[in-house]
Amino acid sequence: MKKLLTVALVAFALTANAEEQEVQNTMEKATIEVPQWVKNVKISGYGMLQYQGEDKEDSEHNEFNLRLMRVIMDGKIGQFDWRAQVQGTLGSGPGASTCYLVDLYAEWVKHREFRIKAGQFKRAFTFENPTHPITQGWYSYANVINALSGFGDRTGEKSSGGRDIGLQVQGDLFPNKNGRRLLHYQVGVYNGEGINTKDKDNRKDIIGGLWVMPFEGVRIGAFGWTGSRDGIGEKNRYALSAEYDKNEYTFRAEYLHSQGMGADASLGDKADGWYAFGIVPVVKSKLHAKARYQCYRKAKEWDSSKTMYEVGLNYFFTKNLQLNAEYGRVNDRAIANPDKHNYNFVDVELDFRF
Numbered sequence: 001m002k003k004l005l006t007v008a009l010v011a012f013a014l015t016a017n018a019e020e021q022e023v024q025n026t027m028e029k030a031t032i033e034v035p036q037w038v039k040n041v042k043i044s045g046y047g048m049l050q051y052q053g054e055d056k057e058d059s060e061h062n063e064f065n066l067r068l069m070r071v072i073m074d075g076k077i078g079q080f081d082w083r084a085q086v087q088g089t090l091g092s093g094p095g096a097s098t099c100y101l102v103d104l105y106a107e108w109v110k111h112r113e114f115r116i117k118a119g120q121f122k123r124a125f126t127f128e129n130p131t132h133p134i135t136q137g138w139y140s141y142a143n144v145i146n147a148l149s150g151f152g153d154r155t156g157e158k159s160s161g162g163r164d165i166g167l168q169v170q171g172d173l174f175p176n177k178n179g180r181r182l183l184h185y186q187v188g189v190y191n192g193e194g195i196n197t198k199d200k201d202n203r204k205d206i207i208g209g210l211w212v213m214p215f216e217g218v219r220i221g222a223f224g225w226t227g228s229r230d231g232i233g234e235k236n237r238y239a240l241s242a243e244y245d246k247n248e249y250t251f252r253a254e255y256l257h258s259q260g261m262g263a264d265a266s267l268g269d270k271a272d273g274w275y276a277f278g279i280v281p282v283v284k285s286k287l288h289a290k291a292r293y294q295c296y297r298k299a300k301e302w303d304s305s306k307t308m309y310e311v312g313l314n315y316f317f318t319k320n321l322q323l324n325a326e327y328g329r330v331n332d333r334a335i336a337n338p339d340k341h342n343y344n345f346v347d348v349e350l351d352f353r354f
Contacts, residue, residue: 047069052345052348056343143275327346
């Protein structure tokens with residue numbers, strides 16, 4: 001009887017071991033090795049909710065708006081970084097909302113001194129253009145940036161968020177003893193048509209920028225842009241820029257000049273504009289106060305100028321959730337009646353990241 005029981009226990013143990021080994025083999029076969037580039041993919045995004053109103057005579061309005069929503073995928077494959085970004089916005093009427101590709105590029109980043117980027121991305125023009133819409137700190141980029149950096153461009157180009165399709169080289173040179181680079185350069189060749197659009201005239205826009213960084217947080221730079229717009233003609237632009245950004249203090253000023261006919265021929269072939277702002281912490285990492293002065297002259301004459309004086313506050317519930325509010329006094333001399341040049345403007349936004 002003892003021999004029989006021993007044989008039975010041995011048989012059970014062998015059977016259990018065999019079944020365990022079979023399960024383990026099955027699990028090993030079912031395991032999928034995830035490629036490293038997939039592990040390097042990061043998905044993020046943000047949304048911007050807006051209320052805006054103004055009391056411009058004969059065209060008063062106030063409205064809630066979905067300013068924009070973006071979903072971003074960032075990744076790395078070997079020595080290349082890549083990004084794909086999609087945006088959703090409201091259209092011109094019910095059911096007319098749109099969703100479209102904003103960024104799609106890859107950049108070789110092996111050397112800080114020389115990097116190459118190809119695809120659809122921000123144009124290499126001005127300090128303000130490439131800043132994030134949330135960290136930029138205002139209800140919108142300055143009017144002159146919108147008009148002369150490829151947002152709703154003076155040439156009639158569709159709103160492209162300051163982006164185009166092309167190829168760009170850039171780098172940071174001359175590290176000091178602390179490793180901080182003192183000079184940045186960037187040069188790009190673009191279709192000149194904005195986002196998601198092939199070249200229409202077989203002529204390319206060339207844009208370049210150069211800035212020095214003599215002290216931590218300080219940038220002083222200049223930019224140039226030459227190109228054309230199908231059916232409009234030549235466009236030649238330059239910008240002069242200065243910025244201090246450190247420890248939650250941000251001060252920036254830029255002047256832009258454009259030569260070349262716009263979509264409205266009656267405005268002539270020149271335009272210019274400038275802005276200056278300061279954003280300072282009232283309560284560190286919690287509450288910022290801000291003030292901005294800006295002017296855009298769409299015909300480079302004072303009779304065509306639109307000037308805004310803005311003040312406001314940005315409150316941070318967390319680093320990923322903030323409430324921005326501002327008031328602006330507007331002087332728009334393009335309005336025919338001089339008694340109606342001045343009006344008030346308010347904007348409140350709830351911005352979040354995920």
